[in-house]
Amino acid sequence: MINKLTRRAALSAVAAVGILGGLATSAHAADMTFTLATSGSETDMRSVAMANVFAPMVAEFADYQPGYNGTMFAQGTELEAISRGNLTMSIASAQELAQFFPEFSIFATGYVHQDAAHQVRVFNDPLMEPFKKTAEEELGVKLLSVMYLGKRHVNLRFTRDEVDV
Template sequence: MSLLTGRRPLLGIAAALATAPILKAEAQARRRIRFTAVFSDQDIRADAMRGFQRDLAGEFDVELHHNATLFRQGTELVAIQRNNVEMANLAPQDFSRQIPAWSVLASAYLFRDVDHMNKVFAGPIGDDFKKMVRDQLNVQILGPLYFGTRHVNLKPRTRITTPADMRGIKLRMPPGETWQFLGEALGANPTPVAFAELYTALQSGTVDGQDNPLPSSRTMRFNEVTTQFVLTSHLVAYDLLSISSRLWDQLTPAQRSAVQAAADKAIAESTRRHLAEEQAAAEFFRTQGLEVYAPNVDAFRAEAQRRYLASSQSQAWPAGILDRINAVR
């Protein structure tokens, strides 16, 4: 065997050893992002998050867990804080449990429409509230994820005109004090039920109704077990696409930019599709024989605002916050 031939295996080993640290570094550079949400995998938001997953596939391993299969509704924020998950779709009501000032952002008839909501979050008011979450909860908010305007959906055929007509109605609301108060502000008897259990609760009569945006109600087929949609328009519905600050701080500036860009794209796509679907869903429900009508929205707004301002919740709101939000154009 020649010296040249004998050196080839040695050269191969040397090359493998030389590239091993590079391959190890590349493997370490890939970040795992587990995302948890209560919405179903058929939801528009699930499609948007699959786009998020594709956009980051080159550098991140994004795992999508829908239908509350990883964490039940209302526990996701604590899961992020305990580093049990990296990313979640969090309701503003979840933040208000730990930061009472956030309850204003979950109050009824606060935002005029999705554009108003987006402008508030993109401006100094949004910066202040996002900083509270960052500083106090160690969570980085990527942006508000709109999924429609919430309306009341009932199984009984009782005609609803004012909040007084809601008296005695067991209205499903998500778990949590802020959610329950919203149900009271609508004049109903709020009953906590997890989203994944809601269809069965309506079917069995455990609750008389629920409140969700029309696209979500269509996706979950709530029209199969109810008779009417009352267009109260009481809440511009959004969650906060959020990521662990611990993970965020470990990312390079380029990685942060990539994650934020993918989130912005997912949010924009979800918003576009939800706006289009809201009108289509209303027409669909009518074709299925359900009543779809508007009550006296001014009466609902006045009663809700009266209850909020008289409650202990409003005492935690930053001074002048309602005027500041209303002034955003």
Template sequence: MTTASPLRRGLLLACATALCGLAQPALAQAKIPLRISSPAVPDDWHAKMWTVFKDSLEKSAPNQFDVQINLNAALFKQGTEPAAMARGNLELASISAFDIAKLVPAFSIFTAGYVVRDPQHQQKVFNGPIGTELFKTVSDKMDLTVLSTVYLGTRQLNLREVRTVRTPADLKGVKLRMPGTKEWLFLGEALGATATPLAFGEVYLGLKTGTIDGQDNPLPTARAAKFYEVTKQLVLTQHLVDSLFITISNKSWNALTPAQKQNVMAAAQAASKFNNENRIKEEGQLVDFFRQQGLQVSTPDVEAFRKSVQDSYARSDYAKVWPAGLLERINATR
């Protein structure tokens, strides 16, 4: 038996070390990349939830995924994420009902007023048979898999002057600022007001000068924009409970093992739960915040608003693309 010389042993050790060094990048590259694109700013719950997603996935599937979080629309502009995922240029994003409705018209029902009653109703609808059916259509038509439903916020009204608001008739003549698309303007008219298109950046001055009489937004947005400085009343109409949907490209989803799919799904649901709980808590606290700022807070006859607004939609062209009986099934979900 021949004993290797010290020089040869050194060379063998050096080669082995080099090979190990080469193996480390190879192992790192073996991680499955999950690029995330979000327009959310870092302080938003919709941004923070992605860290929960990443941490949850690292805990359940250590060293299997390379989760890359991109905020502030730094990777893709808001609204372009579905196409990027379909092309294979992006793995994960949170997309809106408006995004989905462009390719799945039936989904436009969730952009209408008073369809979803509250965050709890939202989760029951999308986690039940209705969600299963619609998400199957999303997968077929958009090449995306919906992992979980995220609560985006409930839109309320701020009014420049105090008035009694019980039903839509009480908003007659109120110049209510709405985003400038036909869908938003229709909602404003359905609420009983005179829908007035105005850029968001002009709303504060419009309320201050009387160009508009009111605006609608979720409470966190109204606080951030300081609309409480130029309005006297908060009317809790609850006219639109908005959603986001954590989605993954079918290409990425189908490449996962069953165990990996379960881990990714669980991480998405943990992220949604984190966001939803914190968003609901924040909105509850903000009602008191607006009271402290001197605003009168009132709650109208929400059922009267719901019936009137749903009747307006039922008579419109928007409802023609909704599957027969879908609105009734949503209303019946408890």
């Protein structure tokens, strides 16, 4: 986990909900492989975060193998692949989890989280335990962390006269 929440850490947090399924019990890097499937590119900030933050964190005991641009599994099928045991990790959103568990839709609603620190506090709060337990028991995935993608902005447009333009 990230010990110090900085702006950079929040923007490049480990996993918009990171998901890990089928954890192996061996502590040998050769025996444990974390395979990540994402529809994002290698330069997507979530992919970069996984490569720069997550991969070094597990390097001593596991091999990290990312698959980008939906080359391993089609977008939206990653959670099913994890639950079947065909995939180890995915970067999933609350919207994707809400397809399986409608109660997750609250986390996909705009303006629920004030900022990155608030999102992390909510994820680490006991309130999240039933949500995490549901995902783990019914889908076979473990929620690792959250990823803050930035603030939402309200775009208020004002009517302008020709003189102002």
